[in-house]
Amino acid sequence: MAVQNIIKVAARRREATLGFWERVYIFEVVRGLWITTEHFVGNLYYHILKLFGIIKVHPLTPTIQYPEEQRTLAPRLRTLHRLVRREDGSPRCVACMMCETVCPALCIKIVAAEGDKPQIEKRPKSFDIDMGRCIFCGYCVEACPEDAIRMDTGILDIAAYSREGMVLDIDTLLSLQPAQRRTDKEVDELQRRLLQ
Amino acid sequence: MGSATVKLTIDGREVEVPSGTRVIEAAKKLGIEIPHYCYHPALSIAGSCRMCLVEIEKFPKPAISCHTVAADGMVVHTDSGVAKQARAAMLEFLLANHPLDCPICDQAGECKLQQYYMTVGQYDSALLDNKVKKSKAKIIGPHVMLDSERCILCSRCVRFTDEISKSHELGIFNRGDHSELSNYPGMSLDNPYSGNVVDICPVGALTDRDFRFKVRVWYLDSAPSICHGCARGCNIRVDYLTRRLHHNDGKRIARFKPRFNPEVNGHWICDAGRYSYKTLEDEDRLYNPRVTDGNGDNPGWNAITGRIADALSSHISEYGVGSVAVIASASMTNEEMWAARQLFYDGLKIEKIAWRIPPGPDDIDDDLLIRADKNANTFGAEQIFGPMTHAADVQQVLDKIAEGKIKAWIVLDRDLSPAFGEEKIRKLTGGLKFSLYAGSHLHATSRSCRFLLPTAVFTEKEGTITNFSGRVQYFPLVVPPLGDALPMLEALSRLSAALKLEPISTDPGAVFTALAGDIAHFKGTSYAELIKRWAPISKIPS
Numbered sequence: 136m137a138v139q140n141i142i143k144v145a146a147r148r149r150e151a152t153l154g155f156w157e158r159v160y161i162f163e164v165v166r167g168l169w170i171t172t173e174h175f176v177g178n179l180y181y182h183i184l185k186l187f188g189i190i191k192v193h194p195l196t197p198t199i200q201y202p203e204e205q206r207t208l209a210p211r212l213r214t215l216h217r218l219v220r221r222e223d224g225s226p227r228c229v230a231c232m233m234c235e236t237v238c239p240a241l242c243i244k245i246v247a248a249e250g251d252k253p254q255i256e257k258r259p260k261s262f263d264i265d266m267g268r269c270i271f272c273g274y275c276v277e278a279c280p281e282d283a284i285r286m287d288t289g290i291l292d293i294a295a296y297s298r299e300g301m302v303l304d305i306d307t308l309l310s311l312q313p314a315q316r317r318t319d320k321e322v323d324e325l326q327r328r329l330l331q
Numbered sequence: 332m333g334s335a336t337v338k339l340t341i342d343g344r345e346v347e348v349p350s351g352t353r354v355i356e357a358a359k360k361l362g363i364e365i366p367h368y369c370y371h372p373a374l375s376i377a378g379s380c381r382m383c384l385v386e387i388e389k390f391p392k393p394a395i396s397c398h399t400v401a402a403d404g405m406v407v408h409t410d411s412g413v414a415k416q417a418r419a420a421m422l423e424f425l426l427a428n429h430p431l432d433c434p435i436c437d438q439a440g441e442c443k444l445q446q447y448y449m450t451v452g453q454y455d456s457a458l459l460d461n462k463v464k465k466s467k468a469k470i471i472g473p474h475v476m477l478d479s480e481r482c483i484l485c486s487r488c489v490r491f492t493d494e495i496s497k498s499h500e501l502g503i504f505n506r507g508d509h510s511e512l513s514n515y516p517g518m519s520l521d522n523p524y525s526g527n528v529v530d531i532c533p534v535g536a537l538t539d540r541d542f543r544f545k546v547r548v549w550y551l552d553s554a555p556s557i558c559h560g561c562a563r564g565c566n567i568r569v570d571y572l573t574r575r576l577h578h579n580d581g582k583r584i585a586r587f588k589p590r591f592n593p594e595v596n597g598h599w600i601c602d603a604g605r606y607s608y609k610t611l612e613d614e615d616r617l618y619n620p621r622v623t624d625g626n627g628d629n630p631g632w633n634a635i636t637g638r639i640a641d642a643l644s645s646h647i648s649e650y651g652v653g654s655v656a657v658i659a660s661a662s663m664t665n666e667e668m669w670a671a672r673q674l675f676y677d678g679l680k681i682e683k684i685a686w687r688i689p690p691g692p693d694d695i696d697d698d699l700l701i702r703a704d705k706n707a708n709t710f711g712a713e714q715i716f717g718p719m720t721h722a723a724d725v726q727q728v729l730d731k732i733a734e735g736k737i738k739a740w741i742v743l744d745r746d747l748s749p750a751f752g753e754e755k756i757r758k759l760t761g762g763l764k765f766s767l768y769a770g771s772h773l774h775a776t777s778r779s780c781r782f783l784l785p786t787a788v789f790t791e792k793e794g795t796i797t798n799f800s801g802r803v804q805y806f807p808l809v810v811p812p813l814g815d816a817l818p819m820l821e822a823l824s825r826l827s828a829a830l831k832l833e834p835i836s837t838d839p840g841a842v843f844t845a846l847a848g849d850i851a852h853f854k855g856t857s858y859a860e861l862i863k864r865w866a867p868i869s870k871i872p873s
């Protein structure tokens with residue numbers, strides 16, 4: 136039922152928006168070809184200018200020449216996890232298993248142990264995140280009562296040659312650093328580009 | 332006045348209870364849980380936590396339902412504004428100095444503070460003062476850890492050690508917000524029932540050192556079962572893990588907890604039974620069929636039962652059936668005993684079926700639960716193997732082996748070395764022409780046998796056992812057997828098939844029916860009835 140309704144509504148919309156020239160079809164094809172050609176010629180022109188350092192920003196297409204060029208990430212974007220350390224360098228995580236429990240992809244595996252210092256009662260002996268399964272929902276960060284896990288490393292290109300290689304252990308997670316803080320100007324620039 | 336029952340109204344519903352019943356119990360009868368901490372049906376009433384406050388009409392102020400005796404015509408409101416407000420305020424008091432370290436608290440997930448906070452708590456605390464600091468993670472006994480900050484001073488544990496274990500190790504010291512639970516100087520909470528204080532502690536103040544940080548309780552499933560630690564047959568709840576096996580050291584069974592059954596164990600179990608779960612999945616489990624001399628690592632069930640049948644038949648034709656003895660464990664289920672009797676006595680005509688080993692000098696009956704007899708089903712063994720008492724005592728069999736009259740034995744799930752000494756067993760078995768062990772573990776006895784068949788432990792099979800008083804109790808399968816192990820019934824059935832004897836059913840229910848038709852003690856009992864007679868895992872906590 137619902138699907139049929141959607142189809143009906145879509146059909147009505149289509150009729151409402153297609154004007155006479157559009158329905159004639161042939162002119163639309165020509166217009167499409169014109170757009171393609173315009174971009175092709177424009178890109179060729181601007182890329183050559185850019186190649187020789189005559190311009191910095193390509194005004195026509197936003198293609199980013201990855202990996203030489205990296206996209207500026209939004210400050211709140213969820214990227215690869217890291218485990219936060221206390222001032223003395225030990226993990227902040229207390230192995231409460233909140234993140235493991237909430238994780239919908241079941242990719243966190245923690246083994247708890249007795250704390251190794253008198254003021255730390257419980258600590259994670261091992262803490263594995265299987266990045267091959269993670270769906271970047273950020274629930275683990277939300278659930279953590281200790282602010283011990285964050286997704287702010289700015290790392291998104293996570294790859295490995297095996298499934299096991301996608302599993303990050305506690306030492307790796309503790310060694311990761313937060314992404315460089317962006318200046319206000321950078322954020323402004325970023326917003327301008329995103330809103331374009 | 333003086334009548335046997337009283338009628339009262341709770342939340343608009345009438346209920347009739349025996350006179351003398353407390354309001355909290357009357358409400359329980361209606362399925363209404365009144366929040367409470369210090370009240371426990373098996374302990375005296377302390378009235379210290381004030382969590383169970385209810386509104387009773389014509390009473391000037393809220394009254395504690397754990398101490399107020401139900402009276403005729405009483406009208407109780409457990410859910411009125413007055414009652415709710417009283418409870419929320421009490422909870423706020425209890426939390427005033429509470430550390431709220433739920434993230435590292437083992438009780439989290441089964442904590443009454445958490446539960447009642449969610450249901451009746453006052454969410455905005457008006458308290459601004461700093462919390463009082465007390466000792467944390469203090470070891471007060473071999474099994475129990477105390478966190479004084481989390482303690483709500485309900486005194487359940489103190490009353491337990493005073494009234495049930497009668498060992499008096501615990502007390503509450505100091506005054507006011509410096510009151511603190513502790514063991515008496517020079518005493519450690521070390522009695523055979525010490526683990527029970529962990530169960531009755533409504534919060535995470537007393538936690539189990541053994542279970543500590545192994546696994547979060549919400550990953551566990553529960554199943555009812557019967558402890559096999561001694562002849563009492565205490566009703567237990569098995570908490571086990573089926574997913575996330577990186578917790579609990581990769582073991583499935585995480586802990587045993589008591590399951591209330593007024594006719595057997597009440598609310599308690601002993602520590603020996605509580606920690607007996609550890610042997611269920613230890614490194615000494617036997618996973619595969621084995622032949623200990625030469626070419627025989629894991630030949631598989633079919634091959635090994637064939638070889639056993641050949642070896643046993645040729646032994647019997649050479650030395651006669653009189654040279655064979657069966658040593659059965661008195662912890663096997665009734666059904667397994669019946670199958671063993673069918674196979675060895677009726678089928679192979681082996682007359683020496685021994686099972687009795689007298690308790691050691693340190694094993695004594697106490698006046699709470701513990702029985703000297705450490706076998707779960709001696710009563711059943713007496714009923715089932717009883718008619719063939721040619722050699723009920725294992726000692727007799729050992730003597731006959733020493734004399735050279737017995738040249739073969741079949742040991743069913745029993746280690747004889749603790750009772751008779753490792754050396755002796757090894758020496759005796761060395762002289763045997765044929766030796767078969769069917770059981771769950773590797774130990775001195777099984778290692779010295781030629782053929783080894785792996786069988787399931789009690790959490791991996793279902794069946795019935797009979798406790799020392801003759802009560803037949805059913806227990807279900809909780810987790811599947813490890814490795815290639817099979818339930819003993821199935822092992823015996825396969826052996827019987829390889830020996831081309833009368834088939835033995837692998838269905839405990841069918842075997843029980845056959846057994847009940849023959850043995851007087853079980854007459855008139857049906858398997859279905861036993862299943863139904865389980866004391867369920869209670870919905871309303873004590």
Ligand code: SF4
Nearest residue numbers: 238269270272273275
């Ligand atoms: S981001 Fe989501 S899927 Fe990934 S580890 Fe956290 S909770 Fe699991």
Ligand code: SF4
Nearest residue numbers: 228229231232234279
């Ligand atoms: S929620 Fe936070 S503190 Fe708890 S286990 Fe996960 S990272 Fe550690």
Ligand code: SF4
Nearest residue numbers: 432433436439442535
């Ligand atoms: S006792 Fe309950 S409320 Fe207190 S820390 Fe433990 S789980 Fe949390």
Ligand code: SF4
Nearest residue numbers: 482483485486488532
């Ligand atoms: S330790 Fe637990 S049982 Fe004992 S008084 Fe404190 S809260 Fe009650």
Ligand code: FES
Nearest residue numbers: 367369380381397
């Ligand atoms: S005062 Fe009634 S349960 Fe504690």
